[in-house]
Amino acid sequence: MPHGSAIRGTRVGSGPMRPVERCDPAPRRPVTYWCAKGHTVEVSLAADVPPPATWDCPRCGQPAGLDEHNPPGPSRAEPYKSHLAYVKERRSEADGEALLAEALAALRRRRGEL
Known part of the structure; x- marks a missing residue:
């Protein structure tokens, strides 16, 4: 009798083995955001949904906007309230x-x- 897991060869959180055979992926489009520090963030969003005005930059955490030449300024930290x-x-x-x-x-x- 073999020992071990019945799902040997796969990792936890992995998707289906052949997604093309099981379903059609939703149509997507790339949207590019720019932060004030010059970082570029490219996000893949659903094609039929309007993109949000801002997106958090994964490199610096500041908000990134859709306009490359006029990115949003740094976010202001709210003071602690009791x-x-x-x-x-x-x-x-x-x-x-x-x-x-x-x-x-x-x-x-x-x-x-x-």
């Missing part, structure tokens, strides 16, 4: 006071029932 800062963006002081009053009233009702 959870409280995000909550304050979504809610006003009056909303916060109303939520606090509601939570305190529910807590007092539970304590009164015990």
